[in-house]
Structure formats: structure tokens, C-alpha cells
């Protein structure tokens with residue numbers, strides 16, 4: 476199995492005249508990786524770099540061995556932004572058929588994606604009339620169309636109730652079990668426990684990297700939120 480799906484080295488990104496990522500390095504391996512950190516720490520900016528949608532000042536971003544944004548990665552990387560990119564006036568099936576044409580994948584991929592997100596009963600329903608959770612799953616289905624090896628999800632569970640959040644995390648694990656690397660950003664620390672591996676971010680840097688157990692053990696904290704707070708306090712303490 477390939478070791479790293481994503482390799483980021485010394486990445487510098489400037490947005491609004493400020494170094495939002497001041498030289499971040501990290502790897503993402505197969506499995507479910509949580510990218511956790513407070514609002515504004517640079518999670519979305521980093522994810523945009525992975526999918527080739529962000530202008531970078533310097534550094535290297537490689538995805539599946541290719542430079543991020545390469546044409547060869549178009550179907551190999553799925554990206555779900557915070558605003559679900561599905562058309563409200565089309566049905567689930569119509570949305571998927573449209574994006575399947577854009578990606579150049581066959582109709583079979585549409586059925587597979589609908590099944591993967593368990594929207595079979597709603598495939599002929601207009602997306603604008605779906606619940607929030609169903610709509611999120613429709614957006615996820617679009618990202619699954621190319622059978623991506625890397626699935627990048629930007630805060631996919633924001634605003635969803637606990638049952639839907641649990642169901643979505645179960646789905647992320649199923650996708651990972653089928654071989655894709657799943658990178659999920661969140662600012663909700665309790666989602667950390669659901670990940671195989673964590674990258675804790677603060678102010679454009681990775682401050683911890685490991686399994687939830689490793690991150691807790693390293694800090695002696697009872698949970699990942701406590702670990703994060705200890706790491707922040709330690710970073711701020713005088714040398």
C-alpha cells in the first residue's frame with residue numbers, strides 16, 4: 476500500500492497580505508485523518524492547496540505522487556467544500572448525471588455514488604427539498620463519482636444533528652475501508668475520536684500529529700480538546 480497520499484513540504488500561502496500558512500509540512504496516509512483546529516487557523520486554505528485551487532507562494536504539495544492540481548488528479552481527488560456544490564433545482568440523479576458528464580465517468584458511477592451515500596430512496600427528488608443531511612450526502616455523492624483515491628471534506632458535519640453526524644462518520648469509514656484516504660476538517664474537537672489519525676492545527680502550523688491515543692498520551696490530557704489546549708498553553712509558555 477502506498478504510504479503517503481499527500482505530502483506537503485514548507486508550504487507558504489499568503490492571503491489578504493498575511494501568511495496564513497507560514498511554512499507548513501505534513502503527510503496524509505490512507506485511512507480517516509482529521510484536520511482539526513480553531514476557526515481561521517488555515518484548514519480551508521490547506522485543503523484548497525491539496526486540490527490545486529489555491530495560489531501558493533512557495534513550498535511543495537504532492538498528491539498521489541503528482542503535483543497538486545495536476546490534470547491526472549481530476550477524478551482521483553474528490554473535494555466537498557463547505558457550501559455543497561449541488562444544484563437545488565435538479566434531482567439527486569440529475570445532479571449526479573450532470574457531474575458524471577463533466578468528469579467523463581459512466582452512468583454506473585452515478586448508481587454507485589447514490590448507493591454509497593444511501594440516497595436511493597431520494598434519487599428522483601429535487602435537491603432543494605431534501606433535508607440538510609440528505610443534501611450533504613448528495614454533495615458527497617458528487618465527490619465520489621470519480622471513485623477518488625483521496626476524498627477531501629471541508630467541515631462536512633457543520634450544522635448537522637448528532638445522528639446525522641454519526642451516520643456521516645460511519646460513511647467516511649466505509650469509504651476509507653474501500654481504500655480511499657479521507658481527510659476531514661473540523662473545528663469540533665469531539666469529532667477527533669472518530670479519526671484514525673489527527674493533525675491538530677493552530678495559526679497555520681501543525682501542533683500535533685498522531686492517533687487520538689498518541690495525542691492524548693503526549694499531553695496527559697483526558698480528551699483531544701484538553702490535549703489541544705495544553706499544546707497551545709505549552710507553546711505560549713516562556714522558554
Ligand SMILES: Nc1ncnc2c1ncn2[C@@H]1O[C@H](COP(=O)(O)OP(=O)(O)OP(=O)(O)O)[C@@H](O)[C@H]1O
Nearest residue numbers: 490491495512513514515516517518519520521662
Ligand atoms: N479570500 C480571502 N482573502 C483574504 N484572507 C482570507 C481569505 N479567505 C480566508 N482568509 C484568511 O485566511 C485565514 C485562514 O482561513 P481559512 O478559511 O483557511 O481558515 P479555517 O481554519 O478553514 O477556518 P473555518 O474553520 O472558519 O473555516 C483567516 O485568517 C482568514 O481570514
